[in-house]
Amino acid sequence: MIELKINNKSIQAEEGTTILKAAESLGIEIPNMCFMERYSNHPSCMICVVKDQNTRKLLPSCAMPVMNGMNIITEDEEIIEARKDTLELLLSDHVGDCEAPCKLSCPAHMDIPLMNRLIMEGSHQEALQVVKEDIALPLILGYICTAPCEHACHRKQVDDAVSICQLKKFVAKFDLDSKKIYFPEKNTPSNKKAAVIGSGPTALSAAFYLTRFGHEVMIFDKHAEAGGSLIKAVHDHTLPVEALYSEIDYLKDFGLKVQLNKHVKQEAFNDLKKDFHAILLATGSENSNQFSINQFDKQTYTTNLEGVFAAGSIVRKEKMAIRCVAQGKEAARSINEFLNGKSFTNKEKRFNSKFGKLLASEFDEYLKESTRDDRYTPENGKIGLFNMDDAIAEAKRCMHCDCRDRLNCDLRNYSEQYKASQKKYLFGKRNEIKKNIQHEFVIYETEKCIRCGLCIDITTKDKEHTGLTFIGRGFDVRMQVPFNYPMSKALTKTEKKCVEACPTGALAFK
Numbered sequence: 001m002i003e004l005k006i007n008n009k010s011i012q013a014e015e016g017t018t019i020l021k022a023a024e025s026l027g028i029e030i031p032n033m034c035f036m037e038r039y040s041n042h043p044s045c046m047i048c049v050v051k052d053q054n055t056r057k058l059l060p061s062c063a064m065p066v067m068n069g070m071n072i073i074t075e076d077e078e079i080i081e082a083r084k085d086t087l088e089l090l091l092s093d094h095v096g097d098c099e100a101p102c103k104l105s106c107p108a109h110m111d112i113p114l115m116n117r118l119i120m121e122g123s124h125q126e127a128l129q130v131v132k133e134d135i136a137l138p139l140i141l142g143y144i145c146t147a148p149c150e151h152a153c154h155r156k157q158v159d160d161a162v163s164i165c166q167l168k169k170f171v172a173k174f175d176l177d178s179k180k181i182y183f184p185e186k187n188t189p190s191n192k193k194a195a196v197i198g199s200g201p202t203a204l205s206a207a208f209y210l211t212r213f214g215h216e217v218m219i220f221d222k223h224a225e226a227g228g229s230l231i232k233a234v235h236d237h238t239l240p241v242e243a244l245y246s247e248i249d250y251l252k253d254f255g256l257k258v259q260l261n262k263h264v265k266q267e268a269f270n271d272l273k274k275d276f277h278a279i280l281l282a283t284g285s286e287n288s289n290q291f292s293i294n295q296f297d298k299q300t301y302t303t304n305l306e307g308v309f310a311a312g313s314i315v316r317k318e319k320m321a322i323r324c325v326a327q328g329k330e331a332a333r334s335i336n337e338f339l340n341g342k343s344f345t346n347k348e349k350r351f352n353s354k355f356g357k358l359l360a361s362e363f364d365e366y367l368k369e370s371t372r373d374d375r376y377t378p379e380n381g382k383i384g385l386f387n388m389d390d391a392i393a394e395a396k397r398c399m400h401c402d403c404r405d406r407l408n409c410d411l412r413n414y415s416e417q418y419k420a421s422q423k424k425y426l427f428g429k430r431n432e433i434k435k436n437i438q439h440e441f442v443i444y445e446t447e448k449c450i451r452c453g454l455c456i457d458i459t460t461k462d463k464e465h466t467g468l469t470f471i472g473r474g475f476d477v478r479m480q481v482p483f484n485y486p487m488s489k490a491l492t493k494t495e496k497k498c499v500e501a502c503p504t505g506a507l508a509f510k
């Protein structure tokens with residue numbers, strides 16, 4: 001037996017045990033991407049480095065066997081820096097988008113590719129559910145959103161952007177016209193009351209999510225009609241009044257209450273503070289000076305008054321309705337945490353690998369996952385509505401630019417954990433994206449491969465006929481099928497194992 005210390009804990013381990021395994025038996029987790037039990041391990045990713053305090057040397061724990069007297073530490077500043085550096089090197093020639101550019105450009109971060117996939121399959125209500133996770137007023141926005149997502153859409157480079165805004169409008173209308181309208185499940189009633197002052201896009205959005213969180217919500221508006229700045233869109237003939245009414249009615253049916261002709265002045269405001277556990281000021285730009293607010297935190301939407309929050313144009317004039325709707329949602333989250341007695345932790349932004357624009361030579365690679373049809377436009381343009389066939393056909397134009405592994409990718413998770421930057425070692429031209437879709441079930445995206453070798457080990461050990469191999473040298477090494485055989489010959493029985501072992505989205509199920 002070998003005796004050593006890991007993070008100051010003494011341990012005995014059998015000869016030949018790796019430091020990684022020995023640490024694991026002590027409940028100490030060491031990050032790793034290219035290690036898999038019972039397969040030959042050649043340390044390639046080096047994220048598993050640890051330090052032997054005796055020699056001050058960094059060692060790859062997935063391959064280094066334990067030795068008598070070792071005094072290992074698994075984390076300190078130098079180790080963290082080394083891991084971060086390793087990740088940054090890997091990211092420097094990693095070409096992939098974790099999230100699709102459309103989603104990242106939507107101020108509400110709606111999961112657009114997922115919505116499109118569901119529409120494509122004819123699952124329109126499921127598509128609407130995806131939309132409602134992030135956008136409370138999809139029908140209204142379907143008319144008036146300036147669609148920053150479409151400006152960022154990769155398909156725009158090929159021909160025309162996917163008609164995302166119309167697709168969202170289509171699922172919203174489809175649902176409101178259906179026999180069984182979708183209402184999200186509410187959390188258990190909290191017995192907490194929230195007042196929302198104003199009834200424009202920020203207010204309605206916040207009220208929707210607050211109701212969903214299980215709070216009792218009352219909207220107050222001094223006008224005779226609900227809608228705030230949306231009324232102007234009705235007068236401008238960009239938003240049909242029926243669309244506005246139907247979504248306000250939907251919100252009332254969901255459970256929130258609206259009091260119109262109620263001008264909340266300072267005195268009434270003081271009373272509201274007694275009657276409600278939280279107040280959101282979302283009155284738009286017109287009466288921002290009315291309340292005694294002199295401090296505002298744009299991360300948490302809190303103000304200098306305890307339990308009083310502010311969002312939308314009352315804080316800063318917002319031209320885009322979608323920004324107001326997004327802020328309403330975020331403010332609702334903050335208020336919910338406050339009502340639950342927690343301090344609001346604005347979630348840190350996720351790490352996103354991004355490669356920017358498509359190269360002309362990559363259009364065909366991306367079109368492999370979509371149709372080549374021209375963009376569909378409803379009759380009457382922006383004010384019109386898709387019919388079902390055109391909506392499905394338009395959704396099929398989406399090239400699904402998000403990564404299939406975005407929720408499980410080790411490279412993404414560790415890059416986030418170690419705050420790695422993709423730009424640090426970026427230089428020169430990037431590699432061209434290739435999508436190998438020849439296999440019936442598996443897609444291989446070469447530029448997402450981090451050359452861990454796991455798939456190669458699996459196909460070798462499990463005696464695949466051609467298996468997989470590394471081809472090329474240095475930075476240009478790529479995992480490939482030998483002799484240009486098709487992927488279907490390389491993965492005849494190990495595809496599941498290989499996809500599951502792949503630490504990134506390089507090998508994924510279609």
Ligand code: SF4
Pocket residue numbers: 094095096097098099352353403404405406407409410411412448504505506
């Ligand atoms: S493989 Fe991982 S890091 Fe790369 S694009 Fe996909 S999710 Fe992001």
Ligand code: SF4
Pocket residue numbers: 100101102103112113116152153154155162164397398399400401402
């Ligand atoms: S093609 Fe689809 S996934 Fe890609 S950016 Fe456009 S809408 Fe988003």
Ligand code: SF4
Pocket residue numbers: 448449450451452453454455456479498501502503504506507
């Ligand atoms: S494709 Fe193979 S070599 Fe490349 S990252 Fe995935 S498992 Fe590793």
